[in-house]
Amino acid sequence: MSENRHITIIGAGLAGALLATLLARRGWSVDVYEKRGDPRVAGYAGGRSINLALAERGRHALRMADADAAVMGHAVMMRGRMVHFPDGRTDLQRYGRDDSEVIWSVHRGELNIVLLDIAEGAGVRLHFDLGLADVDFDRRMAVFATPDGVRREVAYESLVGADGAGSALRHAMATVADLGERVENLGHGYKELEIPPAADGSFRIEPNALHIWPRGRYMCIALPNDERTFTVTLFLPSSGEPSFETVRNGAEARAFFERDFADASALIPDLEHDFDAHPTGVLATLYLDRWHLRGDAVLLGDAAHAMVPFHGQGMNCAFEDCVALADHLERAPDREAAFAAFQRERLPNAQAIQQMALENYLEMRDRVDNEDYLLQRALERE
Numbered sequence: 001m002s003e004n005r006h007i008t009i010i011g012a013g014l015a016g017a018l019l020a021t022l023l024a025r026r027g028w029s030v031d032v033y034e035k036r037g038d039p040r041v042a043g044y045a046g047g048r049s050i051n052l053a054l055a056e057r058g059r060h061a062l063r064m065a066d067a068d069a070a071v072m073g074h075a076v077m078m079r080g081r082m083v084h085f086p087d088g089r090t091d092l093q094r095y096g097r098d099d100s101e102v103i104w105s106v107h108r109g110e111l112n113i114v115l116l117d118i119a120e121g122a123g124v125r126l127h128f129d130l131g132l133a134d135v136d137f138d139r140r141m142a143v144f145a146t147p148d149g150v151r152r153e154v155a156y157e158s159l160v161g162a163d164g165a166g167s168a169l170r171h172a173m174a175t176v177a178d179l180g181e182r183v184e185n186l187g188h189g190y191k192e193l194e195i196p197p198a199a200d201g202s203f204r205i206e207p208n209a210l211h212i213w214p215r216g217r218y219m220c221i222a223l224p225n226d227e228r229t230f231t232v233t234l235f236l237p238s239s240g241e242p243s244f245e246t247v248r249n250g251a252e253a254r255a256f257f258e259r260d261f262a263d264a265s266a267l268i269p270d271l272e273h274d275f276d277a278h279p280t281g282v283l284a285t286l287y288l289d290r291w292h293l294r295g296d297a298v299l300l301g302d303a304a305h306a307m308v309p310f311h312g313q314g315m316n317c318a319f320e321d322c323v324a325l326a327d328h329l330e331r332a333p334d335r336e337a338a339f340a341a342f343q344r345e346r347l348p349n350a351q352a353i354q355q356m357a358l359e360n361y362l363e364m365r366d367r368v369d370n371e372d373y374l375l376q377r378a379l380e381r382e
């Protein structure tokens with residue numbers, strides 16, 4: 001591409017930081033604007049350990065940015081699903097035949113910090129506490145606002161929206177073009193809790209597994225952190241019995257855990273506090289027919305295709321987007337062609353993964369403790 005090689009990325013989260021690095025390494029001049037403060041100074045927002053499953057498709061993208069080794073320094077291997085049955089029995093269902101087919105648990109905050117350091121090292125200019133507030137597409141001016149409301153106009157060549165599911169760039173684009181946006185709520189929410197280390201500092205349960213407590217219409221999962229804690233996520237319907245309408249506070253959550261997740265309940269001493277203090281997250285799938293506006297703006301990651309988390313692929317898919325967009329920007333004759341080719345390649349992929357993520361919720365909560373299913377998996381492993 002022969003035109004000016006400057007690009008403005010909105011959002012210094014997982015996709016924004018990785019894309020910035022990939023482009024800077026190829027000689028692009030990159031500015032990234034982030035609504036929040038610098039997590040390396042202020043601490044990661046919320047201060048809680050929230051982790052993500054990193055799979056091979058995500059690691060491939062990290063390798064392209066020379067970020068894999070630094071990230072893997074914080075990762076914990078997960079060989080398979082450890083299913084916890086209501087009677088306390090457990091069963092490890094391996095993901096593959098051996099440890100060459102595993103996934104990894106990474107701490108979202110640590111991962112973001114590693115990616116920001118690498119981006120800065122590659123020459124990216126990071127601007128924190130500046131959230132995109134508005135865009136004038138005719139004048140090619142983006143308006144950013146500080147947390148106390150001071151507004152700053154910045155000229156741009158093209159904008160890339162890596163600003164997550166509630167993308168401000170997507171909202172701005174939708175004021176000048178029909179993106180075909182649809183949001184489907186799952187009707188289920190989630191709450192994050194924590195299993196602390198044992199008294200001797202070790203993990204309280206098997207560290208090298210993704211733990212699942214499937215219970216039909218609802219479930220709990222737990223992923224290990226390198227500080228020897230586990231982040232537990234309770235997924236529950238928004239209404240009905242049981243739901244977040246009937247399990248409303250810490251005391252009710254404890255009674256619910258004692259009844260349905262007794263072995264997990266014993267592992268979460270601060271369950272009441274965690275339940276009351278942590279927000280209830282909502283789960284939805286975002287579909288768009290269109291991800292770009294000429295060569296002016298393009299969306300990727302959750303801003304383009306937020307999905308429910310049951311396949312553990314939202315971040316992995318966002319990382320793949322970054323590699324694809326950087327490649328198309330390199331190969332295409334101009335930005336509009338690059339954005340169009342990026343959308344052509346990635347939109348069908350994202351929609352397929354969104355569908356698999358929805359299907360996997362049924363599998364995780366309903367089928368992994370079913371005897372027929374277990375038999376079938378055992379035969380597959382023969």
Ligand code: FAD
Nearest residue numbers: 011013014015035053131132163164301302312314315316
């Ligand atoms: P984000 O990570 O949301 O980053 C967006 C960034 O933009 C943030 O830094 C935000 O502060 C910033 N921003 C927002 N608005 C503005 C603005 N106006 N101006 C400037 N900056 C702005 N994925 C996996 O692959 N594996 C998993 O195991 C997994 N588990 C999950 C569990 C849960 C409970 C949830 C909810 C999601 C999970 N995901 C998982 C999905 C994953 O979190 C997302 O797909 C991933 O974070 C998307 O990255 P992103 O960079 O597109 O968006």
